[in-house]
Amino acid sequence: MLEVGKHPYGRKNVSSKKLYEGTPSPSVVSSAQSSTSKKAKAEASSSVTAPTYADIEAELALKSRNLSSTLHKLHLWEKKLYDEVKAEEKMRVNHEKKLRKLKRMDERGAENQKVDSTRKLVRSLSTKIRIAIQVVDKISVTINKIRDEELWLQLNELIQGLSKMWKSMLECHKSQCEAIKEARGLGPIRASKNFGGEHLEVTRTLGYELINWIVGFSSWVSAQKGFVRELNSWLMKCLFYEPEETPDGIVPFSPGRIGAPMIFVICNQWEQALDRISEKEVIEAIRRFTTSVLHLWEQDRLATRERIIGHGDPRNMDREEQRIQKEIQELEMKMVLVGPGEDNIVYQSDTSNESLQGSLQRIFEAMERFTEESLKAYVDLLHRAEEEECDSRETDEED
Numbered sequence: 454m455l456e457v458g459k460h461p462y463g464r465k466n467v468s469s470k471k472l473y474e475g476t477p478s479p480s481v482v483s484s485a486q487s488s489t490s491k492k493a494k495a496e497a498s499s500s501v502t503a504p505t506y507a508d509i510e511a512e513l514a515l516k517s518r519n520l521s522s523t524l525h526k527l528h529l530w531e532k533k534l535y536d537e538v539k540a541e542e543k544m545r546v547n548h549e550k551k552l553r554k555l556k557r558m559d560e561r562g563a564e565n566q567k568v569d570s571t572r573k574l575v576r577s578l579s580t581k582i583r584i585a586i587q588v589v590d591k592i593s594v595t596i597n598k599i600r601d602e603e604l605w606l607q608l609n610e611l612i613q614g615l616s617k618m619w620k621s622m623l624e625c626h627k628s629q630c631e632a633i634k635e636a637r638g639l640g641p642i643r644a645s646k647n648f649g650g651e652h653l654e655v656t657r658t659l660g661y662e663l664i665n666w667i668v669g670f671s672s673w674v675s676a677q678k679g680f681v682r683e684l685n686s687w688l689m690k691c692l693f694y695e696p697e698e699t700p701d702g703i704v705p706f707s708p709g710r711i712g713a714p715m716i717f718v719i720c721n722q723w724e725q726a727l728d729r730i731s732e733k734e735v736i737e738a739i740r741r742f743t744t745s746v747l748h749l750w751e752q753d754r755l756a757t758r759e760r761i762i763g764h765g766d767p768r769n770m771d772r773e774e775q776r777i778q779k780e781i782q783e784l785e786m787k788m789v790l791v792g793p794g795e796d797n798i799v800y801q802s803d804t805s806n807e808s809l810q811g812s813l814q815r816i817f818e819a820m821e822r823f824t825e826e827s828l829k830a831y832v833d834l835l836h837r838a839e840e841e842e843c844d845s846r847e848t849d850e851e852d
Contacts, residue, residue: 519607520604520607520608520611523599523603523604523607524604526599526603527596527599527600527604530592530595530596530599531596533592534589534592534593534596537585537588537589537592538589540585541582541585541586541589544578544581544582544585545582547578548575548578548579548582551571551574551575551578552575554571555568555571555572555575558571600688600691600714600716601714601715601716604716605714605715605716605719608684608716608719608720609719609838612719612723612831612834612835612838613835615831616828616831616832616834616835619824619827619828619831620828622820622824623821623824623825623828626817626820626821626824627821629817629820630814630817630818630821633810633813633814633817634814636810652753653750653753653754656746656749656750656753657750659746660743660746660747660750663739663742663743663746664743666739667736667739667740667743670732670735670736670739671732671736674732677727678727678728681720681723681724681727682724682727684720684724685720685721685723685724688716688717688720688721689717689721691717692708692711692713692717694706694711706721707721708721709841715838715841715842715845718837718841719834719837719838719841722833722834722837723834726830726833726834727830729830730823730826730827730830732823734819734822734823735816735819735820735823737819738812738815738816738818738819739816741812741815742812742813742815742816745812
């Protein structure tokens with residue numbers, strides 16, 4: 454996932470820059486693309502002159518056609534649109550000032566030469582304003598075309614790809630559930646005094662990996678939801694919508710009801726679908742197992758310390774104790790960063806009666822339910838897209 458979070462260019466500018474920086478991709482965008490993007494941003498912020506059409510086309514030629522480059526293309530055109538609108542606003546303000554000046558000159562009976570000079574300037578500004586409006590309209594049409602055609606096709610491909618991914622993951626988690634159910638010899642998670650330092654290190658490493666699993670899974674899901682949320686938020690700013698009031702109350706917002714293009718309809722449903730899917734059950738199942746493992750590690754560590762306290766240097770033991778306490782604090786911080794939960798503190802309760810088989814089964818069953826809900830959401834999106842496409846074709850045939 455690429456980073457999200459920089460501010461748009463101005464209050465009135467609806468920019469896709471944030472989307473471009475937060476585009477999810479199956480692979481990391483190449484370093485060449487990244488350096489090109491940074492160079493473009495630096496030039497846009499440092500240069501006083503607005504980029505020309507040739508500048509935009511030259512930069513776009515350096516990029517391949519993918520979702521990230523399309524969002525970058527929209528960002529460049531929106532920056533150009535913003536610059537043109539600001540320039541037109543300045544000319545309009547200047548035009549109004551000159552009109553007021555011309556009116557005062559007529560009222561005061563100023564010299565004809567000065568009146569004619571001011572009148573020519575007013576006409577020149579009027580012509581420039583008309584040209585600027587035409588340019589703004591042309592750029593707006595270009596942005597709409599890229600958004601409704603090129604961007605939509607790539608988002609549709611992304612939805613299809615994610616649908617295949619969730620289908621594959623569902624099959625994988627079903628197999629994992631079956632394997633865990635049929636496993637033998639996976640008893641309670643309990644400490645043992647028969648193992649030495651190597652066992653202690655393995656347990657600690659497992660705890661770290663489980664926490665990294667929690668953090669990675671949570672971040673991965675949040676990044677997907679965040680991208681869709683930002684994408685739909687940007688699209689909604691492109692619509693002029695006034696809430697419809699009826700005797701029963703305000704009609705729920707629907708892009709399809711107001712005749713918005715396909716991309717608005719699907720992205721709005723996409724955000725709503727992902728908001729309904731919660732990853733909390735998966736995170737809590739992994740967190741509970743993680744707590745069991747780290748509790749086991751703590752018990753083994755204390756038992757090991759008691760065995761060797763009479764044979765080693767107490768100062769070395771104190772230093773080791775400080776190091777381990779620091780590691781525990783780091784683990785707790787990672788658990789807290791994932792989000793609120795019942796087991797945020799690493800050693801909250803005695804979980805020695807937890808079954809390894811039961812814990813793993815809970816995790817993969819939760820994963821199976823999560824992937825099943827995700828797959829259904831993407832299948833529904835594809836069906837909705839097909840329905841909208843059929844309706845659009847029927848409408849075109851009737852016209």
